[in-house]
């Protein structure tokens with residue numbers, strides 16, 4: 001009824017709206033006269049008030065639209081804990097990726113968020129373009145990092161200035177140029193490996209482990225040593241197994257509920273804490289014994305150059321305790337970062353060559369044509385052996401040695417597209433999912449080295465996996481150049497000298513090895529059998545017998 005009294009001239013939203021018109025409008029809308037204080041508002045006040053409301057409304061809309069990435073629905077308080085895969089998480093993350101997209105989230109108790117990235121592009125956008133914000137490691141791997149003490153080494157170091165110093169030390173020795181000086185060491189190690197293989201081919205798994213282990217020990221410390229009764233390599237292997245076991249995502253309940261780390265060890269049932277104390281002592285020995293050996297070698301005249309001796313050079317005074325500790329813990333990281341990954345790659349080479357004889361013989365033909373029968377391949381041959389290079393890339397892609405890389409932590413809240421990545425959240429790059437993405441790699445579950453040859457050479461010209469499989473940003477693998485060079489030289493030398501074939505059963509039929517791995521964060525093929533046979537009568541002479 002009152003609406004009828006609205007003036008028929010300028011509408012209420014018109015710029016010529018006057019104080020008088022507004023009062024009439026409020027009268028009309030509320031049916032009563034507005035409070036007297038409103039009468040003091042002039043046009044400018046109203047304009048400012050409306051702008052403030054609009055601004056608040058926009059903020060509200062943005063806040064409600066910037067949500068976490070999608071993800072499976074969890075339960076109140078405990079979030080997705082009950083859905084977390086306990087084994088081969090990358091497979092479940094890949095499935096969830098198909099359902100929720102290239103970035104999704106999982107909720108953990110106490111409001112912790114896990115952001116999983118399944119696409120190379122998203123990983124680059126988040127972990128590389130804003131690298132400083134994601135340079136840290138999560139603090140929730142409590143068992144491995146705090147209780148056992150791996151947080152003092154590089155890979156699980158929480159981040160910050162100390163980690164930057166670690167990276168500078170490593171980069172000096174392992175950058176793409178510096179690493180070339182290890183070529184003679186790699187060649188020597190590969191050739192010594194071939195000799196062992198010739199002597200006892202059935203022990204190829206042990207030979208790979210011993211050979212790669214001693215190459216990295218020589219690089220790190222100049223020579224092997226003993227810890228207690230064990231040689232350093234055996235001891236380091238044992239300690240490293242503990243690392244891969246303890247550093248799996250949520251391997252221990254204390255990783256999910258970190259406050260449990262303060263429970264005293266003597267409480268019945270808290271066996272994991274006693275175990276952690278024992279493992280910590282063993283890790284300390286692994287770090288200290290070879291380091292002390294190099295220091296004592298350095299007091300004499302003759303000692304071989306190594307990562308430790310080079311990094312300690314000129315820094316022998318007591319004032320450099322800090323520097324010594326940094327060198328000690330970065331040296332540990334060479335073995336733990338480099339041994340199992342390289343060993344797994346070479347085990348995968350034997351396995352995949354046994355399963356794919358056509359790829360093996362194509363690589364051998366290429367080697368025969370380029371290198372000939374009278375010498376072994378060397379690093380200088382690499383540009384002329386593209387199919388051998390394609391085999392190495394396909395092993396790294398297909399097998400995906402470190403399927404989830406290592407987790408990063410968001411040091412600040414970040415908005416990616418319309419999603420919020422909260423400060424403190426854990427970021428997992430599902431490298432396995434990226435390497436098996438059918439929109440990037442055709443038939444991703446097929447072993448096809450030719451996918452990496454250029455189209456002009458009859459290949460598929462698919463993207464090189466190396467910018468992905470070594471991780472991202474400030475935490476990218478510092479050993480990537482060493483890794484690709486050493487896996488290449490071992491692979492080329494093995495293919496040049498031996499045929500890798502399935503073993504036969506009593507009926508003379510081929511027994512194909514099964515490609516299986518355990519739950520650990522490094523995909524080490526489970527032990528398998530194959531025949532390793534010299535390629536020709538010339539092989540013995542080629543290997544110096």
Ligand code: HEM
Pocket residue numbers: 154155156157167333334335336337338339341342345401402404405406407408469470471472473474475476477478479480482483484487
């Ligand atoms: C095929 C062999 C290898 C693969 C597939 C591999 C892969 C990786 C991946 C995925 C990461 C985590 C990156 C990230 O957090 O985003 C990493 C970290 C690391 N790798 Fe490698 N790696 C290999 C060989 C090596 C070698 C030979 C060394 C040293 C001699 C090494 C030392 C390290 C270290 C110290 C880290 C921790 C870096 C940090 O946290 O700052 N890796 N590696």
